[in-house]
Amino acid sequence: MNYEKKAKELRQEILKSLFACQSGHPGGSLSCVEILMALYYDEMKNLDPKDPKKADRDRLVLSKGHACPTLYAILADLGYFPKEDLAHLRQIDSHLQGHPDCNKTPGVDMNTGSLGQGMSLATGLALAAKHAKADYKVYAVVGDGECQEGIVWEAAMSAAHYKLDNLCVLLDYNGLQIDGTNDQVMGLGNIVEKFKAFGFECFEVDGHNIEEIDKAIEAPVSGKPKFICCHTIKGKGVSFMENQVGWHGRPLKPEEFETAMKELEA
C-alpha cells in the first residue's frame, strides 16, 4: 500500500464528511489517521467486512470517540458500508453517529465518546478474551486529554493486575485539548513513565510513521499490557489546522474546505 497516498485520501474523506455536517472534530480526527491505518491495514487480524461481528476478530476501542470520522473513513474504505454513507455523518437517520455506535455502524466494535470509558471497556474485552482462552487482541486508541480521567488509571491498574498482554493501548499524543495545551489545562507529566509505573511495557513512536507504529505493535510482550505513545500533530495534513487548539471542534467554512482539499491532493 502507498501509505502516503492512502492517508491523503482518508484525510479528504474525513474533511468532506465533517464539512457536510458542519460540526464534529477535525483536529483529533486528522491526528490519528496513521494510527488507525496501521491497525486496520496492517495489524488487526480476522477482520471481515461481510461478518463484522466475527467472534475471533481483533477489536478496536476508539476511546477518543470524537475522532470517529477517521474510523468511519477507514471502515468505508475496507467495505464495511458504502463510501457514500460518509456524506451523511451526524445527520438524522444516518448510521454514522457523532460518536461511535456499535449497534448502528457495521465494523464499530464498541460505543465510546464519554472519555476514559474506552480504556475500561477494552480492559474488559481483553480480560474476557483471556478467560475464554481466545486468541484475539484488543486495541484501545486513547487521547491525551482523556488521560486526565480517573477511570483511565483504574483500567490501567486492572490491565496490569490481570497481566493482559493481549491489550495494546495507543496514545494519540498531540498535546492539545479543548481549552488549550495539555500543559495549560492539566499537565500529564511524564505519561510514558506513568504507564510504565502502572505495569505496562512502553514504546514511543512517531504517530504519523506507520512502519514505526507497526513495529511497536508487533514487538513481543509477555505478561504485561502494552502502551505505545504515538507522538502526533493535531490537525495533521492541513497547514492552517496543524497544532491549532481552535480546530478541536469547529466546522469548516467553504473557502477553508477548498484550501484543505487542495493541500491534500494526492
Added chain:
Amino acid sequence: MGKSLRVAYGEALVKLGQKNDKIVALDADLAHATMSATFAEAFPDRFFNAGIAECNMMGMAAGFAHTGYIPFASTFALFGSGRAYEIIRNSIAYTNTNVKFGLSHSGLSVGEDGGSHQSIEDVALMREMPNMTVFVPCDPTEMEKAVFAAAEIDGPVYIRVARPVCEDITTEDTPFIPGKANILKDGNDVCIITMGLMVPIALKAAEMLEAEGISAAVVNMHTVKPIDAETILAMNEKCKGIVTAEEHSVIGGLGSAVAEVLAGHAGAKFERVGIQDKFGKSGKPAELFAAYGLTAENIVEKCKATLA
C-alpha cells in the same frame, strides 16, 4: 428462620452459575458484603475483583458482555448506581449491553454506616435509563427468582439487594413475571403499592386497616421498570385511594413511578410513604424506619388520608 437478601443473592448466583457457564461475577472489593463471594468460592475462575474502582468494574463488565458472557456486577447500591452512574448510562444502558447489577446495602436498612452509605436514590437513577429493567425483590425466595429472571433478559437489569435478614413472604409457587405485579392481598377501599423491605410492613398496615373495617389491598411491585400500569390503573378503578410505600426517596422511586401512571387520571387519591427528600443517618434499621416514617402506622395514616 429468615435469610438476608444479600445471602440469597449470592446463593442464587451460584445456582445460576451451575446452570450457565457464561455467568461471571465482578465486585469492587465488597464481595464479602454483597455476597458475590459465595459465587467466587464456587467458581473462582469466573470471579473478577475490580478493586475499589466501581467505574472500571462497570466498564469491564460491559467488555465481558460484548463477548457473550453474562456478567453480574456487585457493589454497594450507592457506589454502583451513583459513582458509576455515567458508565452504566453510556457503556451499558445506551448500548443495551447484557450486564446485570446486584447492588446491595440499599436504602436506610444499611443502618449504622449512616447517610454516606444509605442509597435512597438508586431506583430513581436506574429506572430513568432507557433499556434498563429494575427489580426490587422483597424476600429470599423472590431474590432467587429475580436473579434467574435477570439472566433471561437480553439487556441491563438492576437488582436492588437489601442487607437485613428477612422472612419469606412469597413461596416457590408465587409467580415472578418481570413487569407483572403480584397482588398479595386484595381489598376494595385502599391499595398499598410497595416493594422490597416495605412489603411486610405494608401487609401489617393492611391488617391494622382491616381491624378498623377498612379493606386494604397490598401489591408487591417487584418490578419498578417496566412498571405494571395495568394493575395500578385497575386498583385505582376499584379502590378509593392509592398509597405507595418504599425504602427510597419519594422523589424518583416507586412513588414517582406510580404517580406517572396515575397522572392524567382525574380524581386519583394518592399518597406516598418514603424518604421525604432527606438524607439518611446512623442508627439501627428499625430506629431509622421509625424516624423516617417507614412504618405500618404511617402507611395506615396515609391510607386514611386518601379516604378522607
